[in-house]
Amino acid sequence: MRIMRVExxxxxxxxxxxxxxxxLLVVRDKIGGTPSVAVDAVGCIPGDWVxxxxxxxxxxxxxxxxxxxDLTIVGIIDQWEEEKS
Amino acid sequence: MRIMRVExxxxxxxxxxxxxxxxLLVVRDKIGGTPSVAVDAVGCIPGDWVxxxxxxxxxxxxxxxxxxxDLTIVGIIDQWEEEKS
Amino acid sequence: MRIMRVExxxxxxxxxxxxxxxxLLVVRDKIGGTPSVAVDAVGCIPGDWVxxxxxxxxxxxxxxxxxxxDLTIVGIIDQWEEEKS
Amino acid sequence: MRIMRVExxxxxxxxxxxxxxxxLLVVRDKIGGTPSVAVDAVGCIPGDWVxxxxxxxxxxxxxxxxxxxDLTIVGIIDQWEEEKS
Amino acid sequence: MRIMRVExxxxxxxxxxxxxxxxLLVVRDKIGGTPSVAVDAVGCIPGDWVxxxxxxxxxxxxxxxxxxxDLTIVGIIDQWEEEKS
Incomplete structure (x- = not known):
């Protein structure tokens, strides 16, 4: 599974x-990363790491x-610090 | 899902x-990006973001x-601004 | 689907x-690209874009x-110009 | 299968x-690599190469x-030296 | 399918x-490339291109x-020259 941020x-x-x-939500693995589209199965809001x-x-x-x-949000991460790359 | 532009x-x-x-449509994730081929299931035209x-x-x-x-167009995006990369 | 050239x-x-x-055919997405192996389901020859x-x-x-x-040739493209990358 | 380290x-x-x-475990293919999330099916601990x-x-x-x-840990590697990249 | 070398x-x-x-075998698509793990279904030895x-x-x-x-060796290539990259 991948760690993404809801935009x-x-x-x-x-x-x-x-x-x-x-x-359908736009998600990215980091700010400025390529956007993907995910189906929301948990109920999340912009800014959540999922x-x-x-x-x-x-x-x-x-x-x-x-x-x-081909991309579904299955959980919200309780706490995640974005990483510099 | 990926965001692509119909060429x-x-x-x-x-x-x-x-x-x-x-x-069969040629699609790209950005101008100058690698072309992929997608099956059209919605009815779209060149220039659409899908x-x-x-x-x-x-x-x-x-x-x-x-x-x-292995790649099917399932929706047309109402409004999308291409991103600089 | 991907656009490849039969080698x-x-x-x-x-x-x-x-x-x-x-x-089994060696295919590449461009000259000098990484080679992949595809099963031929249409009958193509070296040089074809598929x-x-x-x-x-x-x-x-x-x-x-x-x-x-995990990679099968399903069609020959009537006309394709290789792209510079 | 991929070789990852449990974080x-x-x-x-x-x-x-x-x-x-x-x-659910955070795994990476190398220190500083992109994090992925894997389901643990064997019982491993941080630092294991899996x-x-x-x-x-x-x-x-x-x-x-x-x-x-879409990513499950199926075995612990007895001995693995991290590679410089 | 991908062309890999058994290590x-x-x-x-x-x-x-x-x-x-x-x-389980460690395979790479080229010397110095990222290692993957494959299940051997043909019986090959280190150095084989598969x-x-x-x-x-x-x-x-x-x-x-x-x-x-998710990666199985299905054939040994009779003859393959490694490519410079």
Whole structure:
């Protein structure tokens, strides 16, 4: 799993119906890093450091084997200091 | 999921029959970035910023578990500013 | 899917029986790039620019769910200009 | 599989219920490398060099096909010298 | 699939039982490259250049769908010249 920071909600009105209305969040592994999009399965807010699961495990973590996710937030980290890189 | 920009349609006449006639699009995560090929499941046009799902989720997102995709466009982003890198 | 160029056939006499006699090709995403090995499902020749599918989709694209491939050529691109990088 | 070094336990109180109470560990492939989070299936301690399995194999290695892991520690390496890079 | 060179056997006494006693090998894509760990399904020796399959295909290539591998050696390359990089 990867450690990412939640930045903001991503609005995508035109999406495939399998995605439903689940919130999509922009996450980054560090400030200035490449943005990724994750499905939120725990309920987090911008600024949270979270654990993101990828690969095939992201589908069931998002709620069902049919959910089209390859990156799902599965936990909020209690305390994390950003690292300089 | 990754945030990509649609560049153009990719023409591939000689393809395996499992791909059918689904449109294939060249996408990039930024101008000058490495091109990838994605299956379009929403109906987008060159210039759109889109959400691409990879891993095993790309197959069902493309229409069925048997569809040979590892990158499928599942949503159009309402508004996205390209980032300098 | 990734855009790769076919370089040559790879000879591997000692292989697991599940691979059968399917041709294995050395492919690269650009001249001088890291070589990968792909299973040919369309019939291509050195110099062709092709579409390669990875992830779990590579198995069925190679002919069956049991085929041990993580990179399968699923289409030949009609026309592609190599990019300087 | 990747060779990683265990750094510490990661505390995540707010997590999806599918993760249960399995310990999550911060691992790195080298000192100063990007941190990843792995599920511990063997019982290891900070400082151990371990073998981490990713992809879909990480789920069953963590205990069941439904476990939402994409990185699971499956063995402790008897002896490993860190490499300079 | 990736082209790797076998370096040595990796000893891991404390491992999950699903791994059985299958030999684990340290492989690298080039001298000085990042080491990975692969399950040997063909019987190779240090110095061999081999074909490694990843993703979900690595599990069945290692002997069964339940085997926790994400990198399995599926063939020995008859002849390979290392590339300068």
């Amino acid at each position: 903001k909600t991503l609005v995508s009105t035109n999406r495939i119906k399998e995605m439903g209305h689940r919130p 654990i993101c699961v990828g690969s095939s495990a992201a589908r069931e973590a998002a709620g069902s084997k049919e959910f089209p996710s | 153009k349609t990719l023409v591939s006449t000689n393809r395996i029959k499992e791909m059918g006639h689904r449109p 959400i691409c799902v990879g891993s095993s989720a790309a197959r069902e997102a493309a229409g069925s578990k048997e569809f040979p995709s | 040559k056939t790879l000879v591997s006499t000692n292989r697991i029986k599940e691979m059968g006699h399917r041709p 579409i390669c599918v990875g992830s779990s989709a590579a198995r069925e694209a190679a002919g069956s769910k049991e085929f041990p491939s | 510490k336990t990661l505390v995540s109180t707010n997590r999806i219920k599918e993760m249960g109470h399995r310990p 073998i981490c399995v990713g992809s879909s194999a990480a789920r069953e290695a963590a205990g069941s096909k439904e476990f939402p892991s | 040595k056997t990796l000893v891991s006494t404390n491992r999950i039982k699903e791994m059985g006693h299958r030999p 074909i490694c399959v990843g993703s979900s295909a690595a599990r069945e290539a290692a002997g069964s769908k339940e085997f926790p591998s």
